[in-house]
Amino acid sequence: MAWRVEFLEEAVDDLRKLDGSVRTHVLKAIRKVSSNPLPQSEGGYGKPLGNRNAIDLVDLFKGKLRSDGIRIVYRLQRSKTEMLVVVVGVRTDAEVYREAARRRKARGL
Secondary structure, eight states: OOOOOEHHHHHHOOOOOSSSSHHHHHHHHHHHHHHSSSGGGTTTTEEEEEEEEEEEEEEEEEEETTTEEEEEEEEEEGGGTTEEEEEEOOOTTHHHHHHHHHHHHHTTT
């Protein structure tokens, strides 16, 4: 059973900014992860973020497309079996994580 996938508006904008082939890879990866987005400790694909570079990302998970240099940050809403994509971005330093923390705070996630 795949979890329902929702995107923050900003994450939709992130996707639109990507090259077409990279966007296709990202969407394919999101579909794959949505089949089991639970943490790896529970048998899923999710990699918990916790605190990264002094940035509070507890309850957020990451997926990465190494070949494309992209990270996907998402949050699980277990009561709704929903996966909320928070940010999709290039893997440069900790920028993706800072943006995820900013969006999380702005949205009260």
